[in-house]
Amino acid sequence: MKIAEEKSGDVLVVELRGRLDAATSRDVETFLLQKIDAGDRLLVLDLAGLEYISSIGLRVFMMAAKRVRVVDGKVVVCALQPAIQEVFTIAGFSALFTAFETRAVAAASLASS
Amino acid sequence: VALLELTIGNTFDELTAASARVAEWLEIHDVPPAAGTLAALGIEELVTNCIKYGYDDEAAHTIQVSVSFTHAHLTVTIVDDGRPFDPVAAAPPDLTLSLDERVPGGLGLHLLRSLADTWTYERRDGRNVVTLHKTCTPQ
Helix, strand or coil, X not given: CEEEEEEECCEEEEEEEEEECCCCHHHHHXXXXXXXXXXXXXXXXXXXXXXXXCHHHHHHHHXXXXXXXXXXXXXXXXXXXXXXXXXXXXXXXXXXXXXXXXXXXXXXXXXXX | CEEEEEEEECCHHHHHHHHHHHHHHHHHCCCCHHHHHHHHHHHHHHHHHHHHHCCCCCCCCEEEEEEEEECCEEEEEEEECCCXXXXXXXXXXXXXXXXXXXXXXXXXXXXXXXXXXXXXXXXXXXXXXXXXXXECCCC
């Protein structure tokens, strides 16, 4: 799992590449929660390079969303591959995370919110 | 017939190693993504549950996993000697709740229930036997 970040204005884009599973979820959870605790509250998760997600990975996204909600923030996602989109839909995550086609549109939606 | 058989110890390190082998095997055998996702999730979710909740003792246990792929049919079988647990009968999570009310539990089995064409459970000779099937539609 590779984690990259890009800050533009108040929006933090986090790019996750690889597999988000039992082996990697701890690193991603630690990264996201540290960012949120340090003050980031508008997050885009760029999932273009995410190949696989299991329930423990979904749990990390849910924890991040719950955490930013406390500080009136928001987490959105973008560029989901079909297999990831299917898992999101089955898990009911489409109702929890607004999904955008591209990182730019996702970031713009948060910047104007 | 492509067949992969693995014996996994009940630790997360062993699960990680097994998941990596399965991912490599799925790629080598050109298993379509929909079936590959089910295979990877089936192993991760069921073995994770087994490691976390399956045993009453601290002893080492092994979990047998087999994955076969032939003529677009994927079959995954997972056998463990943990306490009896029927994942097929587990209650589905309530997906209509708001973010504040949602809890993460139950999603793994719900993914398997939704992605598999069929899944079965039986308790056989003191073991849990779970079998997942999926047939890929031609591209």
